[in-house]
Amino acid sequence: MDVQQVLEGLEAWRLSVLTSLFVMATLILMAVEHSLKDRTILVTGGAVRIGRSIVLALANAGADIVVHARRSRAEADALVALLRQQNRRAWRVTGDLAAPAGPADVFSAAIHAAGRLDGLVNNASIFARKPLAQCTQADFDAAWQINALAPMLLTRLLAEHVAQRSGKSSVPVAGVVNLLDQRIAHASVGCMPYLVSKQALAAFTQSAAAELAPGLTVNAVAPGAVLLPVGSEGREPAGVAPLGRHATPEQVAAAVVFLLANPAITGQILYVDGGQHLGGAQ
Numbered sequence: 001m002d003v004q005q006v007l008e009g010l011e012a013w014r015l016s017v018l019t020s021l022f023v024m025a026t027l028i029l030m031a032v033e034h035s036l037k038d039r040t041i042l043v044t045g046g047a048v049r050i051g052r053s054i055v056l057a058l059a060n061a062g063a064d065i066v067v068h069a070r071r072s073r074a075e076a077d078a079l080v081a082l083l084r085q086q087n088r089r090a091w092r093v094t095g096d097l098a099a100p101a102g103p104a105d106v107f108s109a110a111i112h113a114a115g116r117l118d119g120l121v122n123n124a125s126i127f128a129r130k131p132l133a134q135c136t137q138a139d140f141d142a143a144w145q146i147n148a149l150a151p152m153l154l155t156r157l158l159a160e161h162v163a164q165r166s167g168k169s170s171v172p173v174a175g176v177v178n179l180l181d182q183r184i185a186h187a188s189v190g191c192m193p194y195l196v197s198k199q200a201l202a203a204f205t206q207s208a209a210a211e212l213a214p215g216l217t218v219n220a221v222a223p224g225a226v227l228l229p230v231g232s233e234g235r236e237p238a239g240v241a242p243l244g245r246h247a248t249p250e251q252v253a254a255a256v257v258f259l260l261a262n263p264a265i266t267g268q269i270l271y272v273d274g275g276q277h278l279g280g281a282q
């Protein structure tokens, strides 16, 4: 074998390795992009801010989306139009989750629009910074209804929907992700109604995961300071992140996709907070 033949052999080998790597990379990319293919997911408060990032990430992973909005209807419509341009099926539903029949109405509207649901992201929330001494019963009621009760009722409705659809199944056929807050991990001052409502939802996440298996996975994502509350723009995000950076909306959204795409994970609370929950930050 002369030098020329050796070089040609090496070139052929190099090309076949590169081709294999390219095929593998494409397959991995397709698996990530389509990890939620054929799943229809309701995202509450999905029109703006972190909810919008979650909607876009779920759609990018192949899901069809029901975008719930209360006031941000124009933003929801624009988002639905964007998803449809990307060849996803998408719908907008509206409703006040604090109203007594709010969660049931939103759920029915989503089923009416999409025909079925395979996932739920309980993202809608209210937050108020107020010392405990100034908190009223109305503050506690509102936080409880929107941040805790509505996610619980929507989860129960999804469990019923899935049970009717599929009977008993040994494989989770639908998933729920609740948006919590890293504050649940330690003492936190100045937002008691919000804090205890999210702590209730954390407790619900773990017990509902046990009670609703095997039909449903129930998990949570607990962000740190990601976006300042509406109206307080210009301030610094609260708290210190040991990693030296706060999470972005896209990083929170990636965690939601991860949890919904993995049928072996349930009852988990995933902190996406730059390590903020470790340091006792407010």
Ligand SMILES: NC(=O)c1ccc[n+]([C@@H]2O[C@H](COP(=O)([O-])OP(=O)(O)OC[C@H]3O[C@@H](n4cnc5c(N)ncnc54)[C@H](OP(=O)(O)O)[C@@H]3O)[C@@H](O)[C@H]2O)c1
Pocket: 044, 045, 046, 047, 048, 049, 050, 051, 068, 069, 070, 071, 072, 073, 095, 096, 097, 098, 099, 122, 123, 124, 125, 126, 127, 146, 179, 180, 181, 182, 222, 223, 224, 225, 226, 227, 228, 229, 230
């Ligand atoms: N922002 C952060 O840095 C941060 C930090 C930790 C945890 N989180 C959690 O991550 C999630 C998203 O955060 P975010 O800051 O993007 O949320 P947000 O802006 O405070 O609220 C999200 C949406 O909730 C909807 N909503 C509020 N009250 C409602 C009601 N009565 N009925 C129906 N919908 C209602 C609103 O929808 P409309 O606009 O359509 O009215 C609002 O846009 C929340 O669960 C939050 O607790 C956020």
